[in-house]
Amino acid sequence: MKTVSPFRDLGEGRPEVEVLLNGAPLRLPEGMNLAAALLAAGVRSLRRTPVSGAERAPYCMMGACFDCLVEIGGVTRQACMLNVEAGMEITRPQEEITHVDG
């Protein structure tokens, strides 16, 4: 049985603005939560864990898990704590993969 989603699409009806994701243009709803907008645009991974290199994506959406880290203007930020603004230059954080021996 199909049910109606209990969630309202907050991006619906908003004008889209262009941002850059790893240098590639992407159109997102202006003012929408950045992590939600990236997920809705099909972006499935924002960073890798420093130890295993496993890909991570937004999880808690409330600033607790830090799985939504991105760099904006060279500063590492939590995407779930930001809203989409025109001209944002978003990159994945520096990926330093460290392997633990033993």
Ligand code: FES
């Ligand atoms: S999704 Fe958990 S801190 Fe952003």
